[in-house]
Amino acid sequence: MSTLTSTSTPAGTEPVRRGPRLSGLNWLVWHQHRVAFWTLIALTVVAVGWMAYQRGQLTDQLNGVPGWPHPTDDDWAAKVDRSRLAWAATGLGFIPVVIGVFLGAPLVAGDLENGTAKLVASQSVSRVRWIATKLGTTALVVVPLSVVLSVMFGWWWGPVRSSPNILDWSTGPAFDNTGPVPVALTLFTLVGGVAIGMLLRRTLLSMVVTLGFAVAVQLVWSYFRLDLANVVTVTTSNGVGENAYPAVPDTAYSIDQSYLTANGDLIGWGSCNEATEKAANACLEQKQVIGWSVDYIPFSQMSSMQWFGASILLALTAAVTVFILFWGRRRLV
Structure with missing residues (x-):
């Protein structure tokens, strides 16, 4: 013959609380700063x-951008509200x-x-x-x-x-x-x-x-x-004319760009900012500029x-x- 065990709470005792709860000093700190926390x-x-x-x-x-997620429009970002x-x-x-x-x-x-x-x-x-x-x-x-x-x-x-x-x-x-x-x-x-x-x-x-x-x-x-x-440096030695600038990722942060000379020195890219193209080319030739040196940080x-x-x-x-x-x-x- 089986017996049944009563699960009722005896009179005069507190019910057992289930789950995590704060007590002692933790409760005091929470209570003191509860307004800020909440x-x-x-x-x-x-x-x-x-x-x-x-x-x-x-x-x-x-x-709504054509071709998204591979947009066909190079100016797609201008159509997105970034405010x-x-x-x-x-x-x-x-x-x-x-x-x-x-x-x-x-x-x-x-x-x-x-x-x-x-x-x-x-x-x-x-x-x-x-x-x-x-x-x-x-x-x-x-x-x-x-x-x-x-x-x-x-x-x-x-x-x-x-x-x-x-x-x-x-x-x-x-x-x-x-x-x-x-x-x-x-x-x-x-x-x-x-x-x-x-x-x-x-x-x-x-x-x-x-x-x-x-x-x-x-x-x-x-x-x-x-x-x-860690700054990445890329150099070229095929001149500084059209299409001679080194390939830098669009998402990269460009730090500096300089002219690279034949003896490996770097000079500011504005050093030959002459009034005419002929004078600028003469300046580049005089300084023996052979290409570019670009410092950048990749997004990766x-x-x-x-x-x-x-x-x-x-x-x-x-x-x-x-x-x-x-x-x-x-x-x-």
Whole structure:
């Protein structure tokens, strides 16, 4: 004879909760910054939906291009509306700055200013664990959102990425908003804001200084972005006349072009910019110009450049994080 086991909950006991849930310090950090976190999540959902819609609009435009996906018209890019893609790229470029100023700077500075840090230091939770939980919880929110936005923008731009006339891959709007770069830039600006907040201990002042820091990071990054590449040099020795210019891919970023002389020297391509063709030819002959030398970066290097740059930014992020934990252990309160 079998027996039945009752599955009812005994009186006076709590039902067992299923699924993941936050507790302890993780719940405290989430609860403290939930408004900022939920705002970021909501804005990301809206942005993803809007970019998905724009991708559909772009696809409709491209389907109207004769011969697409192998267009027969060399001027097909002029018939594609690039304005919304450019606006979105500009807006996404501000995300690292916004994250650093409005999330990174107040993350610890607010607790130092209102005295919460002293309360935490008096509890059983160590200061290092408290700071690590704050950084970890924030990163767990920021990183997936940055990844989603990067993937969505890359998916939107993907069908026309071969055309520099729509969005040049070597510029910030394309390079900094796809692949791992936006994630690395956002994380570096975030921890930079946290470090500034810990040092200055005032929320508003920290936000102002972090704004300057974030803008400086963007400027320095834009200056050194192309230095991440391995420059390709192509030379010719069949003169500089018509059809003598070396073949360079349409998607490549041209860095420099020079005249190549018989003894292997390079001179500026404007060195023989004479008033008449006869005088120009005489100048080229006098300087013994035999062809061209062109330096360029192929589009195929974009991905490797992004990962190389992102690894540098992540290394800097790790260094700043170590400093934050060290400072928090020694001199937080």
